[in-house]
């Protein structure tokens with residue numbers, strides 16, 4: 161009875177120990193919906209028994225919806241694990257409490273805490289997105305998109321900057337804080353920073369929209385979009401649900417980020433199709449060989465970001481960019497004409513030269529430029545020369 165803390169059973173019904181999905185994941189995951197229907201047919205809920213009926217009411221339907229959501233979440237974890245993704249999309253927990261038919265049981269809170277910061281962010285995002293979706297259903301977003309202004313060419317702008325300067329095109333990040341570095345800039349006016357970046361020669365801008373961990377917001381994205389800057393904008397968000405892509409589009413994004421450490425291949429494929437439909441570019445982020453190989457197997461990818469920061473451990477190592485571009489991987493990238501973006505931990509002209517030598521045609525930089533009193537001048541410092549027109 162490990163994992164089972166308390167239980168009550170309806171009189172006359174015995175049952176076997178229910179292991180927590182954490183201990184024996186497949187026990188729950190392999191159950192088909194037929195099994196579940198069978199269980200519900202034989203074990204009407206206590207509520208139903210008390211009210212003298214076995215016909216499902218509205219609450220039963222809600223329960224059933226909750227159960228489906230839980231099952232989908234568990235299935236997503238399983239698919240992800242099979243692709244070497246360590247990030248679990250949802251906390252492993254038992255099925256919703258109403259779902260135990262005549263039993264009431266509670267599972268110990270074992271393993272229900274996130275294993276690292278990325279996992280914590282993703283679990284929090286899952287709750288946040290379901291709340292936002294309730295307020296703004298997809299259909300209403302689609303209506304707004306019908307009348308939205310066109311997107312700007314994110315990839316084209318990076319290519320043009322690279323051609324113009326001979327240096328990697330810069331995606332300059334509007335970032336107030338991060339879990340690993342704390343507050344980067346106290347006096348934070350997103351529109352002002354964006355204008356300074358554009359003036360300093362940035363090809364594109366990246367705007368953090370996560371509130372809890374990065375102190376960003378969709379208001380910042382909108383404010384920058386409305387501030388008259390022409391640079392295409394990347395919505396820097398932890399995307400776990402296609403709904404977020406539509407939302408980013410109406411808030412003024414021209415590109416979104418997809419993190420391979422979080423998303424299984426099928427999600428990436430599907431989300432890339434949605435991006436194409438909405439006129440958005442997708443920056444697909446990898447941080448190790450396995451993720452790079454997965455992403456290289458997906459059709460239609462134009463932009464790959466190599467993150468030098470491991471989002472699970474926060475360790476930064478710019479030689480990661482070089483390592484992932486060596487040999488056959490580099491060849492394949494050139495053959496497919498994919499633009500690689502070197503991301504994180506770039507501070508000096510030597511750092512930029514090092515990743516350019518490794519094969520990147522663009523860089524994504526936050527900390528080193530956002531911290532400067534004039535972030536535009538920060539760009540000249542980063543490249544060792546003025547790259548504005």
Ligand SMILES: O=P(O)(O)OC[C@@H](O)[C@@H](O)c1c[nH]c2ccccc12
Pocket residue numbers: 333335396445467503504505506524525526527528
């Ligand atoms: O501030 P830096 O070290 O220059 O890094 C910028 C950018 O690469 C980093 O913010 C980043 C890369 N991938 C992410 C995913 C989520 C949040 C943030 C990021």
